[in-house]
């Protein structure tokens with residue numbers, strides 16, 4: 638029976654790994670904060686003491702980590718990914734990172750004899766729980782084919798975008814648009830409130846027309862009642878905007894509204910909102 642590994646059991650990684658276990662797969666898990674492994678071990682996962690152990694025990698290891706620094710740390714750690722890689726093993730990084738980080742992981746994993754796929758996801762906590770993520774894969778196409786049944790448990794749609802870096806670019810572009818939409822939405826709600834309009838009415842009007850979308854429909858009522866429980870932590874949204882700005886810089890692309898959105902999220906981080914949901918950026922427009 639094929640063996641699978643999962644590194645990083647945060648808001649997204651835990652439900653994604655849980656879906657693999659529920660589907661009957663043999664999964665070995667590791668997380669920096671070890672206690673987050675407990676619910677998955679209770680579901681039948683094997684517990685590993687290090688990332689190296691996970692990779693050594695698995696044919697394909699999936700990773701869902703915070704940011705480029707976390708991805709790099711786990712690969713290079715003396716008890717990390719590279720120490721467990723051997724010929725033919727697959728490493729699928731689903732974290733949202735920049736293309737430079739992704740290409741570097743691809744190079745070192747491949748040099749160690751392994752195979753690499755980047756596979757960042759679009760979708761948040763609930764799609765991770767429901768197995769309805771959108772998966773943006775690129776890299777080793779053979780590994781993509783082998784991982785496909787697992788990706789189909791975690792997601793409802795998947796794309797293979799060619800060489801490593803294209804998945805990272807696609808993901809950053811999606812989230813750059815999302816960050817801009819969210820700040821624009823917040824400005825509209827804040828202006829409406831100051832102008833004496835009910836937020837419920839604004840949401841109803843938006844939902845009735847061409848601007849209707851699941852993000853406004855999902856986040857709007859939560860924002861109106863002040864529920865900023867993190868599904869997508871604000872610090873990660875700002876990380877994605879920062880990485881999108883760097884991509885724009887590298888490609889000499891004019892991105893004025895994304896730059897403004899990035900500034901809004903930086904201000905929100907400075908206001909202590911990093912660990913709240915990304916829609917908590919609303920508070921900087923209303924406080």
Ligand code: NAP
Pocket residue numbers: 644645646647648649650668669670671673701702703704706707710711731732733734758759760761762868869870873874
């Ligand atoms: P999260 O809840 O903050 O989880 C982050 C994970 O990374 C945790 O397992 C954390 O370990 C680990 N980590 C952080 N720094 C580390 C380090 N230096 N060494 C080892 N492990 C480290 O984040 P998330 O929401 O699951 O997001 C994970 C990734 O998916 C991010 O790249 C995010 O941008 C992306 N993403 C998120 C969403 C969403 O809606 N949440 C949607 C799409 C994509 P600890 O438990 O020890 O802190």
